[in-house]
Amino acid sequence: MKLNKPDEMEMHISFKSMRLAYIFVMIALIVWLWFDFTKSGELPIVPSIIISSQNLIFFGSKIYLTRKIS
Secondary structure (H helix, E strand, O other), X not given: OOOOOXXXXXXXXXXXXXXXXXXXXXXXXXXXXXXXXXXXXXXOHHHHHHHHHHHHHHHHHHHHHHHHHO
16 A cells, blocks of 8 residues: 655645644643632642643654754
8 A cells, every 4th residue: 555645735734633623622621620620629630631741742842843853
């Protein structure tokens, strides 16, 4: 099976889709965190861990790839 490399338009569409999905997940987790916090008065651990690890991976890989390219 032969795999074709995506052209520039496919890559642009994929990156835009990933960005929108990332924003959706972040907003959903923040809303979940906010509702649980206002309901119980405690910071829920699961969405906090997910948000923290997601941002750590995102910004860490961004810094790593930026340094690798430049």
